[in-house]
Amino acid sequence: MSTTENSPASPQEPDSSRAAHRGRPLQTEFNDGRDYPRLGSFSFRRGTLTDNQENTWDENWPHLGRVLDENSVTADDQVIDLDDWFGRTGHDTIVEIGSGTGTSTAAMAPLETDHNIVAVEIYRPGLAKLLGSVVRGGITNIRMVKGDGVEVLQRMFAPGSLAGVRVYFPDPWPKARHHKRRIIQTGTLHLIASRLKPGGILHVATDHADYAEWIDELVNVEDDLEYLGWPDDPAVRDETVPVLTDRQIITKFEGKGLDKEHVIREYLWRRR
Numbered sequence: 001m002s003t004t005e006n007s008p009a010s011p012q013e014p015d016s017s018r019a020a021h022r023g024r025p026l027q028t029e030f031n032d033g034r035d036y037p038r039l040g041s042f043s044f045r046r047g048t049l050t051d052n053q054e055n056t057w058d059e060n061w062p063h064l065g066r067v068l069d070e071n072s073v074t075a076d077d078q079v080i081d082l083d084d085w086f087g088r089t090g091h092d093t094i095v096e097i098g099s100g101t102g103t104s105t106a107a108m109a110p111l112e113t114d115h116n117i118v119a120v121e122i123y124r125p126g127l128a129k130l131l132g133s134v135v136r137g138g139i140t141n142i143r144m145v146k147g148d149g150v151e152v153l154q155r156m157f158a159p160g161s162l163a164g165v166r167v168y169f170p171d172p173w174p175k176a177r178h179h180k181r182r183i184i185q186t187g188t189l190h191l192i193a194s195r196l197k198p199g200g201i202l203h204v205a206t207d208h209a210d211y212a213e214w215i216d217e218l219v220n221v222e223d224d225l226e227y228l229g230w231p232d233d234p235a236v237r238d239e240t241v242p243v244l245t246d247r248q249i250i251t252k253f254e255g256k257g258l259d260k261e262h263v264i265r266e267y268l269w270r271r272r
């Protein structure tokens with residue numbers, strides 16, 4: 001999860017009120033004995049968009065984007081009708097949590113046009129960048145959701161509805177007292193498993209050695225996820241893995257990690 005401390009983003013306010021305010025985001029109480037990322041009290045600040053981005057946003061967000069409804073009275077009823085949103089039926093959907101500026105999202109989508117791609121992000125300027133790429137590139141198979149990925153998965157996607165979930169270079173939360181904020185936890189893995197359809201793929205990548213150790217401890221913790229490891233050559237398409245796993249273009253944060261000579265670790269699981 002993100003704060004101003006180690007992320008490019010601080011969570012953004014709902015679109016209905018773009019003014020800065022302070023608050024605690026909506027958090028489902030799962031009460032299932034598993035660990036879920038715990039968010040503290042957040043400082044919500046306005047993201048700066050250029051005039052051009054604001055215009056592109058106003059024109060295109062209404063049909064290409066959604067905002068998680070955080071109103072506790074109405075938040076329970078917001079499962080997305082994917083066929084309706086993408087305007088086509090019979091296509092598998094992949095959700096990317098924490099798409100940042102969406103460089104790899106926009107690079108991959110044209111190579112997987114048979115898939116619906118939903119990018120989930122809390123950072124409005126990142127979504128605005130991706131929206132710009134989508135509009136300029138005429139990319140038709142990307143939609144975007146602004147909101148906390150855990151709440152979005154829980155509230156906006158039906159159980160067993162996804163062919164893939166991607167988490168690329170999640171915020172590492174390096175301090176021990178912040179580890180509970182890491183998005184990869186027993187509860188998140190369980191939630192992701194529940195949203196994947198049988199055979200669906202979870203793909204996680206990190207350049208952070210300590211986070212990799214954390215994930216290593218969790219690879220077999222969720223009974224519904226079969227851990228597949230990572231192929232020796234990720235560019236060679238594994239026909240048993242039905243979604244694209246080669247990011248095509250390194251993500252912004254992958255690039256930052258590589259500049260520091262970090263080792264990239266990747267993880268694949270398949271929904272049983």
Ligand SMILES: C[S@@+](CC[C@H](N)C(=O)[O-])C[C@H]1O[C@@H](n2cnc3c(N)ncnc32)[C@H](O)[C@@H]1O
Nearest residue numbers: 001002009098100122148149168169251252253
């Ligand atoms: C380190 S960046 C990586 C961005 C991108 N995947 C990349 O590789 O360039 C992590 C991103 O996750 C987003 N993020 C953090 N917690 C999130 C959450 N709970 N739901 C959605 N996005 C989140 C942050 O805003 C940030 O853009």
